[in-house]
Amino acid sequence: MDLLYFQLGGAPYAIALETIADVAPAGLIHSVPLSPPAVLGLAERRGRAIAVIDLRLLLNEPTAEPSGAAHVMRLAGPLAGAAFFVPAE
Numbered sequence: 001m002d003l004l005y006f007q008l009g010g011a012p013y014a015i016a017l018e019t020i021a022d023v024a025p026a027g028l029i030h031s032v033p034l035s036p037p038a039v040l041g042l043a044e045r046r047g048r049a050i051a052v053i054d055l056r057l058l059l060n061e062p063t064a065e066p067s068g069a070a071h072v073m074r075l076a077g078p079l080a081g082a083a084f085f086v087p088a089e
Helices: none
Strands: 003-008 011-016 020-025 039-045 048-054 071-075 082-086
Touching: 039 071, 039 082, 048 071
Parallel strands: 048 082
Antiparallel strands: 003 011, 020 071, 039 048, 071 082
8 A cells, every 4th residue: 555644743644645636735725604623715726626624633733833835635536525734844
């Protein structure tokens, strides 16, 4: 199994590569009123709107000031309309 490794809050994480469609710079994320706290908003990727989810909140990682360019990991398959937000650390 191929894995994509990354860090959040200094802790290592991995996700199966077949669950990721692509990884790209985060770009502009539009907030959505009344959305759950873990939903950062909507972004455009390849002409489609995707829901951007804050992976730190899902994993109970502390939030910190970003130190560089953040990325989004767009999910593959039936979850292709969603992406995880991964800040640079």
